[in-house]
Amino acid sequence: MRRILLFALIAFASLIAAGCGQFGKQYKPTGADSSSSAQSQTEEARVSNEKFTDEVKKRDGCTGPDEFESEGSTHTGDPNKKVDYKHNPPHSGDHYDIPAEWGIYDKQQADVATTHNLEHGHIVISYKGLSDKEVDKLRSQVKKNDYHLVLQPRKPDPKNGVYYMAWTTQLYCKKPSAAGLQYMIDNYRDQGPELFTEDTGGGAMGAGKKPS
Numbered sequence: 001m002r003r004i005l006l007f008a009l010i011a012f013a014s015l016i017a018a019g020c021g022q023f024g025k026q027y028k029p030t031g032a033d034s035s036s037s038a039q040s041q042t043e044e045a046r047v048s049n050e051k052f053t054d055e056v057k058k059r060d061g062c063t064g065p066d067e068f069e070s071e072g073s074t075h076t077g078d079p080n081k082k083v084d085y086k087h088n089p090p091h092s093g094d095h096y097d098i099p100a101e102w103g104i105y106d107k108q109q110a111d112v113a114t115t116h117n118l119e120h121g122h123i124v125i126s127y128k129g130l131s132d133k134e135v136d137k138l139r140s141q142v143k144k145n146d147y148h149l150v151l152q153p154r155k156p157d158p159k160n161g162v163y164y165m166a167w168t169t170q171l172y173c174k175k176p177s178a179a180g181l182q183y184m185i186d187n188y189r190d191q192g193p194e195l196f197t198e199d200t201g202g203g204a205m206g207a208g209k210k211p212s
Contacts (some may be wrong), residue, residue: 047144047185048178061161061174065184068092068168073119073193076112083112088158089126090115091168102201104139105152114150118167121192122148123184129160130175138162138176148189148201167192 050056057063071086071093083094090111099116100109114124127138135153142151157163164171164180166188173180 045145047141047182050179050182052177052179052183056177056179060177060180062171062177062180063173064169064171065164065166065188066170068170070168075116079110079112081112083115085111085115087170088156089124089154089163089165089170090118091165091170092118095119100150102148102150103146104142105150107152108154109150109152114152117148117150118165119192119194120148120196121167121188121190121194122150123181123189124150124152124165125162125181126152126154126157126165127162127176128154128157130162134176141176141178141181145185146201149185 052062068087068091071091073092074094075097076083076094077097079098081094083090085093093115095112095115097116098113099120099122100113102117102122108126117124125138125142127135130138139151142149154163159172161172161174162176162180164173164184166184169188171180171184
């Protein structure tokens with residue numbers, strides 16, 4: 001009896017270590033960009049080694065990060081459902097069942113999709129009113145460690161600049177901030193309430209996604 005119980009405990013521990021279902025498994029990238037994404041995960045490539053000090057915040061015109069109360073997390077099967085988010089850009093709230101693929105977009109994605117990305121622990125980065133040079137700089141920063149990052153232009157943003165959003169958290173900068181992005185990655189990536197590490201992205205091409 002003791003031997004059977006011991007085997008059962010070992011089998012249970014093995015399932016936990018391997019990751020049951022689709023939650024908690026290690027992400028293995030596929031597609032054209034798999035080598036760069038894999039390098040980001042194994043070597044933890046950094047966007048910046050600069051500390052996100054008050055001086056750096058002032059230089060890059062950053063405020064925050066600010067944290068908020070959750071607006072909920074109910075899933076909907078309707079991708080066209082209109083959700084009245086209290087905060088702009090959304091930091092939480094009702095959202096579509098399927099998140100957007102993580103990666104770099106040249107068109108705005110639906111808030112009901114990207115809010116689900118936030119719940120999964122992704123960092124959703126939106127920008128407005130940047131010069132072409134600044135957009136290129138922002139994309140270059142994201143590419144250095146793009147895992148579970150969503151970058152998109154977003155016209156409804158209240159101010160020109162860059163919004164770095166995590167679940168119930170916002171960091172705003174007037175211009176692309178490598179130190180700010182690294183701070184968000186270090187402190188908020190994969191920290192959402194619904195950990196799901198098998199979201200597609202990186203090498204996969206979504207509608208409106210720009211690979212380079």
